[in-house]
Amino acid sequence: METTLIIKTSRLLRNPNMSIGMLLAMLLAGVTFLGGALVPHDPFQIDMSNRLQGASSAHWLGTDQLGRDVFSRMVFGAKLTIGLGMFAIVMAICIGVPIGLFSGYIGGRIDAFFMRIIDGILAFPDFILAIAIAGMLGPSLTNMIIAIVLVRWIVYARVVRGLVLAEKEKEYVLVSKVSYSSTFKTIRMHLLPQVMPDIIVMAAIDVGKVILLISALSYIGLGAQPPIPEWGAMLNDGRGYFQVIPSLMIYPGLAIMLTVLCCNLLGDGLKSYFDIRKGRDYL
Amino acid sequence: MSEPLISIQDLHVENRVCEKSLLRKVNVEVKKGEIVGLIGESGSGKSLTARAIMGLLPLEMNVSGRILYKNDDLMKITSKEHRKLLGKEIGIIFQDYRGSFTPFIKIGKQMIETICTHQLVRKKEAKNIAFRVLCEMGLNSERVYHSYPFQLSGGQVQRAAIAMVLALRPALIICDEITTALDLMNGEKVLSYIDQVRKETGCAVLMITHDLAQAYKRTDRMYVMHQGEIVEEGLPEQIRCHHKHPYTKKLCSCLLSLPEDESVRKERVISL
Amino acid sequence: MSLVVDGLSKHYSKSVHALDNISFRVNAGECIGIVGESGSGKSTLARVLLGLESYKDGRITINGKPIAPKKRALLREYRKSVQMIFQDATSTLNPKLPIWKSILEPLDNFKEITPSFLQAEGLSRKEVAEELLEIVGLEKQMVDRYPGELSGGQKQRVSIARALSIEPTLLVCDEPTASLDVTVQVQILRLLKDLQKKTNMTILFISHDIRAVTFLCEKVIVLKNGSIVDQFGLEGIYHKERHPYTKALIKAASIE
Numbered sequence: 001m002e003t004t005l006i007i008k009t010s011r012l013l014r015n016p017n018m019s020i021g022m023l024l025a026m027l028l029a030g031v032t033f034l035g036g037a038l039v040p041h042d043p044f045q046i047d048m049s050n051r052l053q054g055a056s057s058a059h060w061l062g063t064d065q066l067g068r069d070v071f072s073r074m075v076f077g078a079k080l081t082i083g084l085g086m087f088a089i090v091m092a093i094c095i096g097v098p099i100g101l102f103s104g105y106i107g108g109r110i111d112a113f114f115m116r117i118i119d120g121i122l123a124f125p126d127f128i129l130a131i132a133i134a135g136m137l138g139p140s141l142t143n144m145i146i147a148i149v150l151v152r153w154i155v156y157a158r159v160v161r162g163l164v165l166a167e168k169e170k171e172y173v174l175v176s177k178v179s180y181s182s183t184f185k186t187i188r189m190h191l192l193p194q195v196m197p198d199i200i201v202m203a204a205i206d207v208g209k210v211i212l213l214i215s216a217l218s219y220i221g222l223g224a225q226p227p228i229p230e231w232g233a234m235l236n237d238g239r240g241y242f243q244v245i246p247s248l249m250i251y252p253g254l255a256i257m258l259t260v261l262c263c264n265l266l267g268d269g270l271k272s273y274f275d276i277r278k279g280r281d282y283l
Numbered sequence: 284m285s286e287p288l289i290s291i292q293d294l295h296v297e298n299r300v301c302e303k304s305l306l307r308k309v310n311v312e313v314k315k316g317e318i319v320g321l322i323g324e325s326g327s328g329k330s331l332t333a334r335a336i337m338g339l340l341p342l343e344m345n346v347s348g349r350i351l352y353k354n355d356d357l358m359k360i361t362s363k364e365h366r367k368l369l370g371k372e373i374g375i376i377f378q379d380y381r382g383s384f385t386p387f388i389k390i391g392k393q394m395i396e397t398i399c400t401h402q403l404v405r406k407k408e409a410k411n412i413a414f415r416v417l418c419e420m421g422l423n424s425e426r427v428y429h430s431y432p433f434q435l436s437g438g439q440v441q442r443a444a445i446a447m448v449l450a451l452r453p454a455l456i457i458c459d460e461i462t463t464a465l466d467l468m469n470g471e472k473v474l475s476y477i478d479q480v481r482k483e484t485g486c487a488v489l490m491i492t493h494d495l496a497q498a499y500k501r502t503d504r505m506y507v508m509h510q511g512e513i514v515e516e517g518l519p520e521q522i523r524c525h526h527k528h529p530y531t532k533k534l535c536s537c538l539l540s541l542p543e544d545e546s547v548r549k550e551r552v553i554s555l
Numbered sequence: 556m557s558l559v560v561d562g563l564s565k566h567y568s569k570s571v572h573a574l575d576n577i578s579f580r581v582n583a584g585e586c587i588g589i590v591g592e593s594g595s596g597k598s599t600l601a602r603v604l605l606g607l608e609s610y611k612d613g614r615i616t617i618n619g620k621p622i623a624p625k626k627r628a629l630l631r632e633y634r635k636s637v638q639m640i641f642q643d644a645t646s647t648l649n650p651k652l653p654i655w656k657s658i659l660e661p662l663d664n665f666k667e668i669t670p671s672f673l674q675a676e677g678l679s680r681k682e683v684a685e686e687l688l689e690i691v692g693l694e695k696q697m698v699d700r701y702p703g704e705l706s707g708g709q710k711q712r713v714s715i716a717r718a719l720s721i722e723p724t725l726l727v728c729d730e731p732t733a734s735l736d737v738t739v740q741v742q743i744l745r746l747l748k749d750l751q752k753k754t755n756m757t758i759l760f761i762s763h764d765i766r767a768v769t770f771l772c773e774k775v776i777v778l779k780n781g782s783i784v785d786q787f788g789l790e791g792i793y794h795k796e797r798h799p800y801t802k803a804l805i806k807a808a809s810i811e
Contacts, residue, residue: 171646172657175717178605179661180634189660193651324736325707437593466592466763471807493736496766496808537741539766541809542789 011273018269024262032082035075043072043229052245061251064234065241070248073229074255080224081231082259084141085211088148089203096153097199100160101187105168111161118154126151130213134222141230144223148213152206159202163195197274201267208263215256231256287312287351288455288487289336289373294348296331296340296511305331305344306511311489313455318481318488320498320519322534323508329491332508333459336489337375338365352455371401374448376441378460383444384432391428394447401451416446420476438469442476449480456481457489462497474501495538499523507531557582558604558725558757563613565599573599574610575782583724586751586758588768590804591778597761600778601729604759605639606630617725635665638718642730644710648702654713655684655698662720670722687716692746708739712746719750727759732767744770765808777801 013019031038040058047067055062061070103111121129130147137143167173168191176186215232217223224230226237231252238248289312296306306328313319323329334340336350338357350357352372357365369375377383384393391413398409417424420442432440441461448456458477462470478501481488492498498505499519507515507522507530514528526532558581565574574596581587591597602608604615606622615622622633638661641647648657659680662668672690673683685695691712702710711731718726728747732740748771751758762768768775769789777785777800785798792805 171641171643172649174607175639175641175647175714176660177607178634178637178639179717179721180631180664181660182664185664189652189656190649193649324738467765467807468592468763468804495737534738537738539737539741539744539764539770541766541805542769542792 012269015269015272017265018273021262021265021269024258025266028078028082028259028262031075032078035078039069039072039075041069041072043068043076044227045069052241052248054245055247062245062247064237064248068227068229070234070251073234074231074251077229077231077234077252078255080228081211081214081256082207084145084214084230085207088145088152088210088214089207091145091149092152092206093156093199093203095149096156097160097195099153100157101164101191101195102183103157104161104164105183105187105191114157115161118158121151121154122158127213127216130217131220131222134217139222139225141224141228144214144217147217148210151213152210155206156199156202159198160195163198164191167191167194197270201271201274204270205264205267208260208267211256211259211263215252286314288315288317289313289350289352289489291332291336292349292351294332294335294350295346296328296335297345299343299345304511306335309348309508309511309513311506311513313487313489315454315487316481316485317504318478318490318502320502320505321489321491321508322493322495322498322505324493326510327508328511329508330459331511333375333457333489333491336373336457337369338362370397370448370451370453372453373455373457374451374453375457375459376445376448376461378463380437380441380444380461380464381432383447384440386432389429389431390435390443394428394443394450397447398450412450413446416450417443419449419480420446421472422446436469438465438472441465441469441473445473445477449484452484453486455487455489457491459491460493462492462494470497495534496540507534557618558759559614559616560604561614561616563600563603563610563615565596565603565608565610572596572781574603575780577613577778577781577783579776579783579786581725581757581759583757584755585774586760586772588772588775589759589761589778590763590765590768590775592763594780595778596781597763597778598729599781601639601727601759601761604727605637606633635668635721636724637727638721638723638725639727639729640711640714640718640731642733644707644714644731644734645702647714648710650702653699653701654705655681657702658684658687658698658713658717658720661717665721668721670720683720684716687720688713690719690750691716692742706739707735708742711735711739711743715743715746715750719754722754723756725757725759727761729761730763731760733763740767741770747771765804777804 013022045068047063049067050059050063051065051067053059053063059069059071061074064070064073099114103114130151133147133150134144137146173186173190176190181189214223214230215235218230218232219236221236224233226233234252235249238252241248291309291311294306294309295304297304309328309332311319311321311332321329321332331340335346336357340346346358348358352368357368384390391410394413395406395409398404398412399406404412413428414424417427422439422442427435427439427443435443445461456477462473465473474497477488480486490498490502502519505516505519505522506513507528509530515522515526515531522531523535526535560580561578563574563577564572567573577600579587589597589600599608603610604622617633617636620629648654662670662683673686678686681698684698688695688697693709693712697705697709702713705713731747732743735743744767747758758771760768760771765775769792772789774788775786775792776783777798779800785801787794787797
């Protein structure tokens with residue numbers, strides 16, 4: 001068992017995208033989880049005498065307009081931004097995947113019902129819709145997550161439904177029916193394992209997208225409220241001082257960029273890994 | 284005895300990556316106007332032999348031996364010359380008839396394109412040739428010419444694919460399991476048309492198949508292949524009744540056949 | 556167990572008759588073959604019998620009961636007694652599951668069945684799958700393999716093991732040998748014949764190859780363009796009054 005795990009991991013890491021992505025992910029995870037021990041300052045500590053400082057040995061990335069340590073805020077923000085992004089994705093998968101599976105497999109009216117809803121939501125660009133929902137619910141972190149989940153689940157439902165439509169014509173699904181397996185069992189036993197790799201790849205890439213979305217919503221003031229140090233909110237805070245001390249915007253921007261890059265690399269790596277496996281299955 | 288049209292001498296094929304030899308000492312000869320059968324189970328290397336003749340072996344294969352076609356060694360000529368030979372001199376028909384034509388282009392157009400690349404003829408002439416060969420294959424040439432591949436049945440598409448090969452009047456036709464994807468009736472139809480064309484044009488046929496019964500019926504000579512080696516060769520009757528190699532024995536014992544016809548047997552006894 | 560098909564028709568559109576007024580009867584323990592070329596409607600017939608496709612006119616009954624009833628309890632009884640083997644074993648096995656999981660799928664749904672082939676009681680699920688594999692002539696060690704690691708004949712054996720696990724009274728075989736090598740074809744046919752003798756189940760064997768049908772079955776039904784053109788027992792196969800189409804099929808299959 002252990003040896004196969006090692007073989008699998010080594011095959012996974014042979015892909016350069018994957019190994020770079022893993023390196024970045026480990027770095028980010030390290031900063032996020034060990035960050036509490038690393039940071040020298042309280043991210044909420046206001047120190048007006050030390051505002052808008054450049055980098056120094058006391059404040060590694062300088063201080064912001066209220067004299068708070070930027071590095072501490074970034075590390076604290078990492079936990080929040082990445083954590084929220086993953087949470088939103090998990091929620092979206094929990095809603096979207098079952099709907100996609102059932103609506104694709106059962107078809108008929110249930111399918112038509114969900115597909116019309118999805119078409120309706122898809123008619124709007126997802127960012128605009130997220131702004132509208134978050135705006136309606138009122139600016140707060142919870143409402144922002146609700147808005148993002150409501151916008152993202154359709155992507156999963158649609159993709160999963162498409163995969164299921166192709167998959168349910170396969171004969172082993174028919175056999176399952178002939179064997180008197182219940183709908184639920186057929187889906188769990190035959191369809192879910194088939195769509196799982198695609199969902200994982202999609203989710204990995206989507207985390208990056210959702211982090212961008214969270215940051216964007218926070219940037220326009222609909223997400224994290226001050227003084228919570230979310231990366232998008234930090235960008236927003238730094239906006240007024242961009243000409244004096246651009247690093248206030250550069251560092252959170254860089255962090256967002258690196259995270260999104262990491263997610264995309266991981267997603268690409270996983271995709272080629274699963275593609276190879278798929279080819280092997282059908283040999 | 285007439286000269287061999289193509290003769291494969293001591294063909295060795297080896298996979299360089301996993302160092303497995305796939306073909307060992309394969310010697311096959313096809314004379315002009317002959318139908319030769321190459322029998323074997325899947326994985327016995329019969330399709331690989333066809334690929335070696337066509338020069339379509341994957342790069343990781345090591346090849347040695349000689350393949351003489353009209354006294355030219357096919358292993359030595361450049362790939363450009365090889366390609367010239369394919370189609371014009373050697374035609375190949377594959378098992379999977381769906382792969383023979385692009386699904387988005389009408390069959391007629393694809394045939395004209397193929398004919399024009401290999402022969403110096405004008406479009407109009409090519410069209411005439413296409414119509415003639417489709418007709419020879421017993422197809423409704425007007426209809427097939429203007430159809431997309433998916434509008435026809437499997438047997439019809441396979442026959443159109445054969446027609447396309449025949450349009451170039453090759454001296455050798457390689458049939459790689461052409462009846463496997465068809466049902467018995469359609470398979471028989473296709474084979475009898477090939478037989479007919481052979482009689483008319485005098486071309487040679489190398490028939491690769493796993494169906495021993497079919498080979499008995501259609502071939503002049505046959506080779507039995509097993510795990511990359513030719514284990515037995517001879518006339519169909521020899522293989523059928525006086526086989527020596529245990530593998531051939533196994534093949535023959537696995538032959539599906541119809542129940543004996545009582546009346547025919549009685550007649551035989553009487554005539555004896 | 557007797558299967559009665561009476562006046563069965565199915566149309567895809569007004570002009571296309573998939574099945575046209577088909578009637579036949581299969582008695583318990585019989586082995587009936589249905590021959591026809593592609594497009595003759597034989598696969599449609601199999602799917603209709605399994606309740607995978609609807610039909611328009613006619614009646615199909617098994618032991619006097621209609622097939623694939625809407626009521627759940629009745630459907631359960633039906634599924635328990637009828638199983639099917641498909642042409643392409645590769646696509647009937649989920650590539651992501653080890654074969655023992657595939658084999659046990661029907662048996663898991665009918666927990667009340669204790670198959671008579673089991674030697675001992677209290678076997679684990681995997682051991683039951685091992686016993687099933689032995690019955691179809693495969694090695695016990697194969698239970699953990701994935702379909703991708705098996706040959707075509709082995710996969711077909713696995714799907715036969717799955718169909719047999721709940722000991723159906725009727726087994727519908729839709730071209731189970733069409734995509735196999737000739738030598739493997741005969742092995743699979745022999746296996747089916749042996750199993751039929753042992754379990755005395757009824758087999759409806761569908762094929763384009765009249766040789767395979769005559770190898771296995773005592774009675775043959777010839778299907779053409781959705782209707783039955785000929786029916787005969789094996790002893791009458793060379794009879795003068797055979798339908799011309801039957802004669803053509805025989806001619807295509809004979810060696811001479």
